[in-house]
Structures are given as C-alpha cells and as structure tokens.
Amino acid sequence: MISITRLLRASSRSILRNRMRSLLTSLGIIIGVGAVIVMVAIGEGSQAQIEANITSLGTNLLLVIPGSSNTGGVRQGGGSYKQFTFDDIEALKREATLVDGVSPVVRSGGQIIGGAGNWFTSVYGVSPEYFKIRSWEVSSGEFFTDKDVTARRKVALLGKTVADQLFPNQDPVGQNIRIRNIPFTVIGVLKAKGQTGMGQDQDDVILAPATSVLYRLKGDRRTASIDMINASAVSSTQVDSATAEMRTILRKSHKLIEGQDDDFTVRSQAEIMQTATETTKTMTLLLGSIAAVSLLVGGIGIMNIMLVSVTERTREIGIRLSVGARESDVLIQFLTEAVVLSVSGGIIGITLSAAVVAGLNKWTTLQPIITPNIVVVSFLFSAFVGIFFGFYPARKAAALDPIDALRHE
C-alpha cells in the first residue's frame, strides 16, 4: 500500500503545481459555501429576532377573547357571544391550577393631557397580575396594587413613549394627567420594551386599574365590559392543558350546557408564535435556495475546469499507469486531490462567511446567526461536488490501457 503521507504529499504537490487550476476549482466552492452560510445565517437571525420579540410579549401567554372561534372565517352559531365579567376572572383565579396569573383587559384610549402637552394613546385597564403575565417592569415609581383596583383609584403607569412625550424633561411620577378629561395620578413609568415583530410600539400605552378604566373612563355600565382576559400558563409545556382547563372553567362560569358551542376563544402565544415562525422559515428557505443555486453554479464551474483539464490529466494518468500505477492508485490519488481541494475551499468559504456575518452584525441592523447544521450541510455538499466532478473523469481515464490514455487527445 502507498502510504497516506506520501499520497497527501503527492496530491498537495500536484495542487501547487497547477495553481491556477486549483484556485479556480476552489473558488467555486469558496463562493458557494460562503453564500449559502451567509444567506441562511441572515434568515435564521431574523427568525430568532422575531421569536425574541414575541417572547417579550410575555411567555406562556394565553389570551381569551369573547366569541366562538371562527371556522373558515364564518362565525359559528347564533348568540354564541358573551361578555366577560369580573366573576369569570374570579372563577379562573379560584379554580385554575395550571394558570399562575389572570388579568382582565379593558381597552380604552383617547387624548391625554398633562405636563408638556397632549398625546393620543391607548389605555389598558388591567389588574396587578398583568405586569407579570406581560413581563412589564417599572423604571421609576411602582405598580398599582389589588387595593387600587378594588378602590377604583385613578392612578396610571405610563409607557416610555408616553412619558417622553408628556414629560420630556422631568420624572412624571407624582404628576397629574387627564385621560379624556378625567384626572389620574402617575405612579410609575414602565421600562421600555421596544417594537413588536410587526413594528408596533409597545411603549405607546398607559396602564391603569381595570375597574377605574371600566367604571370611570368608559362610564356607561350597560355597554362597558371586559374586552379580553390575559393569563399565563405555569410553564410552556403546560400551555395546552392550561388552555383546556380555562375552557372548562369558563364554560361552567358561562353556564354552557353539554353540546353548546363555546362563546369565547382561548388562544395561546405558542399559536401566534408558530404563525410568525412559519413566515420567517419560508424566508430562510427562500434565501437558502438562492444561495444553493450559487453553490450549484459553483459546482458547474468546477466541472468545467475539470473537463478542460481532462486531456492534460488523461496524459498524466497514462504516464502514471505506464510506470506501474494501478487503477486504484490513480483513483485514490485523484480522490485525495479532490478532497484536499474542496475541503480547503470549504474551510476558506466558512471562514469568509464568518467574517461577513461578523461584519453584518457590527455595521447593519441584521443579526445573522451561523448554525452548525448549515455549515456542515453546505460543506459536505461542496465536498461532494468537488469530488464527483474531479473523480469521475479520473475514473474513466484510469480504466484505460496506459497507451490509450497516453494517446488521448
């Protein structure tokens, strides 16, 4: 057997001897691997970004909205719509074991006057559990308490955007504002959350006790109601069971009998996340396939160079055969050469893409992520391309009689 070190030395010599050919061969692999990794990294990066954004809305979040779920866009059954009451909230708090936070959400909004001027924004009436469910924190002041809710106190927490608009140069805590002409006292400012994946400013909001919003802002007791219930499952693995449990409790609380449709819908954050992730996955796939095409083009380039050099290589093979090389010797040698070429091309491509990704991270808003999978896959594919197109002509030549190989034009 010919020793491995001799083989490697011989093939690296042969590669260096034909520098231009080797460089052109590797170039296809370098560019192909680099492009695939960068493209997929960008896709993966935006996916991770969107996931992080959605997670920032609150993990394990469960949303309950009035009305039965839609099937194919058609609302089912008649009269399957009932507003939530504080009794529903109490029932959930009392009976649910897989839910560790329940809060009503009363939506309102309008012109806010205070401090430097006025600002139009949303006001959400919630209970203190909402802060944990939605992962809110205060940057100054404090949250309101259950007592504030019971007493319907006119206190409010400002989102960062609202605080900046109304009180650009001072701490709003302790200041008075008027929401739809009703005075509220600012007791805290919320920590900034930034934009959602869909580009919505999460900090453009005011939070106040649910009762205060319901009875003092919305006023008309007959039509005013709780718009939505927010809850949080005890863990992400329990989201489905928590959903089922909430359904049972609410059905009982709404006095629905067996066979009657739900008059509410429980939706989990996981479902919402899934939709968003699917969108970005499609994008990753798209970017990846564009890059895969470039890898393929690189492969065709390699094939071209290999085919052009076939005459020269066939003579070389003839010479090697004539001095006593076996068919297998020639094949192993060409295989070694192809592997050395494509492996070094792949490594350079990976290094290059790592540099590009680092640059994108530093100088653009893109946050690409290189995953090991794509590195391995694109590397193996390129190695395969290099080996296949380098090896195939060699195999044909090595099967010839030496004199036929030498005569090959």
Add this chain to the structure above:
Amino acid sequence: MTAVIETHGLTRTFEVGDISVHALRGINLTIEPGDFVAIMGSSGSGKSTLMNLVGCLDTPTSGEYVLDGERVESLSKNQRAMIRNRKIGFVFQGFNLLSRTTALENVELPLFYDRQNHVRNHRQAAVEALNRVGLADRLEHTPNQLSGGQQQRVAIARALVNRPAIVLADEPTGNLDSRTSVEIMSVFQELNAEGVTVILVTHEADVANYAKRIVGLRDGRIVRDVAVTGRHDAAKDLAALGQREELD
C-alpha cells in the same frame, strides 16, 4: 537458457472507423536474458506497436506473449501494472514526462508506485539514476526548461530507477546529435554489460551497430533477424570523439 521474452503469432489490429489497420501481423520473437536487440524498420512498420505490447502497455489482438515464463494474457491488470513497475523500464518515443514537474520528481515516479518499497530512499535513487545519464546538475528543472536531449535522458533515468531486468527504448536517440547519441548508447551498453536485457527501436544503422542483434520489421512482420558483426563500443567511440575535439 530460458527466454525472457517469447511471442507466438502476436498480432495487433486497430479499428479506425470502418477499416482495420493491421499494425502487427504475427510476430514470433524470442529474446534471451542479457541480449541487446535493435528493432529497425521504416516508419509505420509497427515498431512502436510491438514495443508497447512487449512493455505490457497495450494488449495484443491475438497471439501469445510469455514474459519471464508467465503468459501475459492470463495476468490481471494489477499484475501487469506490477510488471511495468518492477521488471520493465520503458523509454517513450515522445518522452512522456509529467509537465510542470521537476526532473527529480519525474524520475521518482515509478518508486512511488512500488508497493514493496524496494528502494527506501527515493530521492537518492533518483539522483543516482540522473547522475548516470549525466543530468546531476538539472535535478530541479522542469521539462520545459530542458532541451530535447535532456528530456530524453530524464526519461531514460526514469526507466532505470527501479533497476528493471528489461529496458525498452523507442527511438531513444531520435532527436539527438551524434555525440549525445553515442553517450546515450554507452549508458545502454553499460546496463547491458550489467546483465540488463535491452531492446531499442532505431532508424539509424550507426545506432543499431551498438546492439548485439538486429530485428528488421516491415508491414508488421519480421523480415530480418541477424547478429551484429563488428559491434561498436560506445565508450571507445566517446573517447575517440573526445580526442578529436581536443585536436580541433
């Protein structure tokens, strides 16, 4: 003494399109070990074709070829590769050196494919072979940096490096001036004196006279097979040439 090379009715036919070219039409040739045979004949008479068959580079269309007591037709591809590597040194009509590869590496090539690794130090053996053909000062030159005669000598060194029992040379002096031709012939005579069987193809009667035996080919058949009378000694001729140059 048993013959080292024996052929019986060896033929080689090339199919070119619809017509068959009969390059060899039944060669019966026996060569004893230690012989020095010059094969002569006009262009196209089948000399190279015969050499390729004898060198196990090509396979005959029909007939039998016995090398060292072994029927070559019955050998596997790998066994024939081994014969090319160990028993035969072949010098091609067109050199067939690896381009962009130094003289030294070209000469080392057969050693690379020797599975038993008879020669431990490849470089040393290659340097010795190049030394023998007078190219010790051109080790790192690539073929395109060498003259035709020098390339020919690299090809000869490559044929010698594995110490084969048979050396086959297809027109080794074809492109050389007379002095270089004599130098090359002295290398072959020296090898032959050491017991190596030498077979070479030549057009020139001068060159053939350094051999022990002349085989004439015409149209793929042997038409003449004679012993050389008044054989030349290349070493002496070289010495004489040297003296004449000194007088000039």
